[in-house]
Amino acid sequence: MMRAVYLLGALVVLLVLVLSSLFIVDERKKALVLQFGQVVQVKEDAGLGFKIPLLQDVVLYEDRILGLQTQPIEVTLLSDRRLVVDAFARWRIVNLVEFRQSVGTGGEDRAQQLLGNILSQAIPEVLGNTTQDQVLSQDRVGLMNQILTIAKREGAALGIDVIDVRLTRTDLPEQNLEATFARMRAERDREAADERARGGEAAQRVRAAADRTVVELTSDARRQAEVIRGEADAERNGILAAAYGQDPEFFAFIRSLSAYEASLKGGNSSIVMQPDSEFFDYLRSDAGRASGASVGPTTVPAPAAP
Template identity: 80%
Template sequence: MMRAIYILPVIFVILVAVLSSLFIVDERKKALVLQFGDVKQVKEVAGLGFKVPFIQDVVYYEDRILGLQTAPIEVTLLSDRRLVVDAFARWRITDVVAFRQAVGGGGEDRAQVLLNNILTQAIPEVLGNATQDRVLSQDRNALMNQILTIAKREGAALGVDVIDVRLTRTDLPEQNLAATFARMRAEREREAADEIARGGEAAQRVRASADREVVELTSDARRQADVVRGEADAERNRILAEAYGLDPEFFAFTRSLLAYETALKGGNSSIVLNPDSTFFDYLGSDTAPVSGEVPAPAPAPAPAPAP
């Protein structure tokens, strides 16, 4: 019984020692076994690991890709224009021993601070040699690749690999926004005025061309109408001449009737003619006078009786 009392604490201590010597590395982690601050073992493969209990400690680090959003900073471009820029980077721990030496006990949080400082220095260095059009355009991959190259070089000393860097914000400072917007508005208004002027000029040319074409078409149509009308009049006169040539007396008769119709219309005008005039030849006789014969004078009226 007394032996069992002494054996149980020994078993308990042995069990605690065995459990303390075991550690498990998750597939998303990397592990370092430290002894009094010195690295004794690197465990980068997921699974079960062993360490000296009570003397060695295990520190875990992320094996996944991590993200970093930099703080906004003002940079001066090659054209002395200022922009507010920030970036987003993706990085991963590649050398846990160098990483431990660089960040100490700060871990990933300390690495984020150091990488942010690296990018804060790399962004002005690269953008300071670029123009505003190049920075604000969609095709700025070359600038981001230059920043990435610097971040990779500096990050290698930390035991990390910077996978990608992207500029997420490129805005003007608040104090410059109003002036910039006013200038952009003036430029757009000037372009609009130019477009309106060019449109008005083009419209004027179109209207002038249309008016000229109308005049030409109208003149040509009138000329063709005059030609057709002249040909029609000539044909009419030819037909009339042929018809009147068949019976000259009938021609004279119809001409007289047309003259009577025109002259004897009712109205306020008066015509004084000699009754013996040849104008009344067809009114005094039902036949036409012989050529050269003077119509007989009409009988004189009887005198009125005395009162």
């Protein structure tokens, strides 16, 4: 009976030892087997692994691409302009042994700090030899490639591969933003004033041209009206002269009636003349009208004629 108990205990101990000697590596991980802090085995493939129980430990690391967002860095450009720049980097562990030796027990967090320091030195080194226009233009891609080259070289010593580096922010320092915005507002105000001035000048030219056109059209219309009026007066006078030539006595009679009508209308004006004046020849007897006829049309006052 005691023998069976001992045998069962031994089996349990053996099972525990066997299970503790096994470890599983996920497909997203890589593993190092350490013995007294020294690397004795590297397992980069997913699956089941073995180690010596109690003597050896397994440390897992990421096999995926990791990202790093750097802290904002103030950079002085070649043109003495200052910019606040930050970057985003993607990296991956490629050499577990060198990585372990470089970061120690800090793992990926320590690697992030070291890579951040590398980028903090590479960014000013590259951007310090450029101008603001280059940073903000298509040349920015070339600048990022230069930073990536430096990061790759430095990161290789850590056992990592820096896959990509991107500048995500290129802003002016806070103390310079307000002055820059004020200058931009002043430039826009000046451009707006210039546009308004040019618009006012153009409007003045249009108004002057329109006024000149109005004057020319009005003058031409008046001239044509005067010509037409003169032609009409000439035609009227010709008709009157023709009528006068056909019957001078009747014409003198019509002219006298018109003069009577104009002078005898009610109003504030008064006419003082002798009763036997020739003006009243056609208002007296038949003899008077005959006498007026003998006087002829030259004795009829013409001013009241239409």
